[in-house]
Amino acid sequence: MKSDRDRRLVSRRKFLSAAAAGVGSIALVACGGSNAGPATGAASADQATAEALPSGSLMASESAAAEASVAPTPTPVVLGTGSQQVAYWHGLGGADGATMVQMLQQYSSEHPEITISSETYAWDLFYQKLPTATAAGTPPNLGTMHSWAIKQFAAQGIVQDADTLFFGQGLIPKDDFPASLMEAISVDGKAQAVPFDNHGWVNWVNTQVIKDAGLDPNNLPKNGTEFVAWAQKIVTDENGKHPNEEGFNADQIKVYATHSSWQRFTLPSTIWQFGGGILSEDGTQSLLNTPETIAAMQYWNDLIFTHRVVPPAVPGTASPPDLFKTNSIALMWDGTWLLNFFKDNPEAAEVMQPMYLNSHGPDGKQAVRYDSHMMIVPVGVEEQNLQAAQDLIVWLSNNGETWATSGQVPARISVQAKPAVQEIPSVAVAGKQFQEIGRAGQSHTAINEIVTAYEAAFSAVLSGTTPAEQAMNEAHTTVQSILDRG
Secondary structure, three states: OOOHHHHHHHHHHHHHHHOOHHHOOOOOOOOOOOOOOOOHHHOOHHHHOOOOOOOOHHHHHHHHHHHHHHOOOOOOOEOOOOOOEEEEOOOOHHHHHHHHHHHHHHHHHHOOOEEEEEEEOOOOHHHHHHHHHHOOOOOEEHHHHHHHOOOHHHHHOOEEEEHHHHHHHHHOHHOOOOOOHHHHHHHHEEOOOEEEEEEEEEEEEHHHHHOOOOOOOOOOOOOHHHHHHHHHHHHHOOOOOOOOOOOOOOEEEEEEOOOOOHHHHHHHHHHHHHHOEEEEEOOOOEEEOOOHHHHHHHHHHHHHHOOOOOOOOOEEEEEEHHHHHHHOEOOOEHHHHHHHHHHHOHHHHEEEEOOOOOOOOOOOOEEEEOOOOOEOOOOOOOOHHHHHHHHHHHHHHHHHHHHHHHHOEEEEHHOOOOOHHHHHHHHHHHHHHHHEEEOOOOOOOOOHHHHHHHHHHHHHHHHHOOOOOOOOOHHHHHHHHHHHHH
């Protein structure tokens, strides 16, 4: 008799239904991108640490999926010569990928009976290929995906739940992860994956720019009102004039206060600081048109177009790392993965100090969005292949301190506390920040449609093409219709 897990194998009909719902064309990413501005939907991370290019629209997402269908399979990194084959699929490129290979090499040396085939895909291709392979009965032994995608893939029966495979068997302690993160990846009370890291926004503070303005980098503004006054002392044009001075040239700004960076992390963080939200906790109601959410969006629009202390989110705008390299920005809200940017730019590293996100909220409330890379076992992996996947995932989870050298925060709280992790300043700050004020990005069975809708509104507000209230009301209507489908 087949087990319940066996009966969850994805049928061709079920997969086609999933693909129609967007599973096969997810193009959302975390932790990486090009230097394009957020108006194009791309992240601001250094190109060397890029993971993928996020889609700015559903049409672009579908186009990317179509192109991916004819893309060649990447050459896998093969480690070991053992008889047990382990196929591992993920989208960890750049410095992340190099660190992962280092970890897999160590595992391979300790397990001569194993041969690991590590295949790195662009994230959009990964999210198309995994359900296709699972439907065909040829999944990899294990994979890595993002926390926000878990509920959508779980709803389509593509992943085996981690409570059964890991936590219930005592292989990995479930209480060693942030409770909010575990809740975000649980379906019917069961966690669907093993968190590998926490990654998200850090406030990369340029101490030189702040000191040059006669201010203290260790005494940042405490709320949105204070930030505007502070920012006006930071920002200068080519003639040294500030935005609140007569003759200030907004077309020739030399130093900015901050940057909207990647909207996927910046704007939810700010919205939560204002007391607003994206979705209700139960995932049934859109919060995009609440007064608090609209106020947060209006705040960023004002920083750009009224106070003129932030560059507009339009193509051609310099990226935050490029501004940081030339001491042209004071506060850079950007990803944990930018540790690698600072490794490659020692002069920028000399004037950098990692800190918590400063609050833009009216009452100084702190909040920061973070996400997580998740280790999953697809449906259809059984017996010896399942055992091999479990062993590797447990080992990777136990050795997260090596992963911290890529800039990402190990998901295990006990691993975060290890000296080798705490000795990396940005990882130590990010880990503590995520624990104290972090909120995991929300997931939903229709997350692709939802994010596409509200990020289009975000871009419209940041580029000044649509008033904040109008954009968010329109996004609310769209997102609520998606939620109402159930």
